[in-house]
Each structure stands twice: as structure tokens, then as C-alpha cells.
Amino acid sequence: MPRESLVSVVANGLLSRMVSGDLPAGTLLPSELVIGEEYEVSRLTAREAIKQLAAMNVVRTERGRGSFVNEVDRWTSIEAVARAATASGGARAMSLQVLEMRRMIEVGAAELAGPRVTDEDVAALRAHLDAMRAAHLSSDVDSFVEHDLAFHDVLLHASGNLLVPVMFDPVRRLLAQTRLETSEVPEIQAHALVHHENVLVAAEARDAEACRAAMAGHMQQTLDDLHTYVLKD
Structure with missing residues (x-):
């Protein structure tokens, strides 16, 4: 070793x-x-x-x-803070706080990316979304998560701000560890597909405000799904 x-x-x-x-x-x-x-x-x-x-x-x-x-x-x-919070019984609070951080970073990044996405970026978004659909139909959770994360990575880099992907990287590592649990729920996958399509349409239009609104809607749906299917309150 x-x-x-x-x-x-x-x-x-x-x-x-x-x-x-x-x-x-x-x-x-x-x-x-x-x-x-x-x-x-x-x-x-x-x-x-x-x-x-x-x-x-x-x-x-x-x-x-x-x-x-x-x-x-x-x-x-x-990662260390998340482990400590989860071990002390704060898994619920940590899940919500991770989503709050995602909302702060990703909604703003989507707005920046709107007018800056290239044709290659749009093609990559479409390819990842198509792969997510295929994974949903075949119940391939690993593939669904892989392409879900990759879809978001495209937008983070398309923001044109070099600091955004760097800031998000530790959050992404947390998501990679926890997304399998949430993405096992077919309803959550179905909701994610709808909202990713909304983001893609806004990106294709190069519309900053539409990208921001679509990503904000995605984050809200993710929060609602977290409460409904995972935290079950």
C-alpha cells in the first residue's frame, strides 16, 4: 500500500x-x-x-x-464536520444544511452559466440527461447518480468562475456518498428528470434568469423530496 x-x-x-x-x-x-x-x-x-x-x-x-x-x-x-454531526445524531440537520449550501452555490452558478454555456456544454448536459433517463428506466441507480452529478458539474464549470467548482468540490464528495440513498427512490428520480430538463431548456436559451429560476426550482423540489421520502416528517 x-x-x-x-x-x-x-x-x-x-x-x-x-x-x-x-x-x-x-x-x-x-x-x-x-x-x-x-x-x-x-x-x-x-x-x-x-x-x-x-x-x-x-x-x-x-x-x-x-x-x-x-x-x-x-x-x-x-467531510469531517459532516461525520461528526452525523455521529452525534445530527444526520437530519446535516442533510438540510448540505442542501442549503447547494442552493447558495448552484443557483448562483446556474445564473452565471446561462449566457456563458457553449454548444459543447449544452450537448454535454443533454447527454447526461439522456443517460439519467436510461438509468431511470433500467433502475441503474449508480449510473443515474453518476450522470446527475456530472450534469451539475457541467453547469458549475460553465459559470466561468474558476472558484465555483473548487468551492463546490467538498460538497460534491458529500453528495457522492449520500446521493445513492436518495436516488434509490423512483419518485425522486422522476422529479429530478423534470427539473434537469427545465435547467437544460433554460441553458439552451442562454437565459440567465431562467437558469436561476430552474435551478432554484430543482433545489426546492429536492428539499420537498428530502422531507417526503427520506426524513419522512
Whole structure:
């Protein structure tokens, strides 16, 4: 296994212990030697794993004292925060907050993309939507999710703002992990197809306001479906 992978394995293992409460905020992490022995890796690998966690503000290193677990509200990794919130019983709130973040980024990105989409972008949107339809008919959830995410990626890049896809990337990784659950519901797939078609029509017209409205409608339908089929309240 490559050394980078070992570093991630150790970092994720330590993060899991923090999320579970085994290593709560304020706790001094075990020494590099102890971590190395526990995960059967070198001290150097253990040190790099701690650095990886420190880069996300999950831990802080104090000279001469060691590394301590930070409060979750100081963490700067969306994935890490989501894991902590879910583990503490906040899965419902996290699902809603992820959708709120999507709405903030994607509705604005769609508006920017409207007048900027190229013929190639439109063709890509159409191809992904056709693939989603085929996956819906064949009950291929994996393919449906793959092309759903790819459809949105086209618009994010078509926005012309280089920062937008970068900002959205950690959200996309969260979606890739959770979308399979929601997309297993045929009704949710059917609603998504309608709203993706609306977005495509607006993009073909190069209409910024129509793109914004279509994406906002998609986000609202996603919220409604989340309540109806997943959270079931």
C-alpha cells in the first residue's frame, strides 16, 4: 500500500475515534510511537497523519506538549464536520444544511452559466440527461447518480468562475456518498428528470434568469423530496 494511503488510513482511524467520542475535544493525542504501534506503521507515517488532521484544524499541535483535538466548530473539513454531526445524531440537520449550501452555490452558478454555456456544454448536459433517463428506466441507480452529478458539474464549470467548482468540490464528495440513498427512490428520480430538463431548456436559451429560476426550482423540489421520502416528517 502506498505511503500516502497509509497516512490517510491512520488519519481516518484517528478521526473516527474523535467522532465517536473516544478522543473528545481537548484530548491529547497518543504519541507518534503509540499511534505507529496501534496502526502498525512507522512513526513518520503517524506524524504525517497528524499533520493531515492539523491541516483540517481537527487537531492543533502545541510545541513541547503534543497534539490536541479541537472543538468541531474549529474544523475546516466539510467531510469531517459532516461525520461528526452525523455521529452525534445530527444526520437530519446535516442533510438540510448540505442542501442549503447547494442552493447558495448552484443557483448562483446556474445564473452565471446561462449566457456563458457553449454548444459543447449544452450537448454535454443533454447527454447526461439522456443517460439519467436510461438509468431511470433500467433502475441503474449508480449510473443515474453518476450522470446527475456530472450534469451539475457541467453547469458549475460553465459559470466561468474558476472558484465555483473548487468551492463546490467538498460538497460534491458529500453528495457522492449520500446521493445513492436518495436516488434509490423512483419518485425522486422522476422529479429530478423534470427539473434537469427545465435547467437544460433554460441553458439552451442562454437565459440567465431562467437558469436561476430552474435551478432554484430543482433545489426546492429536492428539499420537498428530502422531507417526503427520506426524513419522512
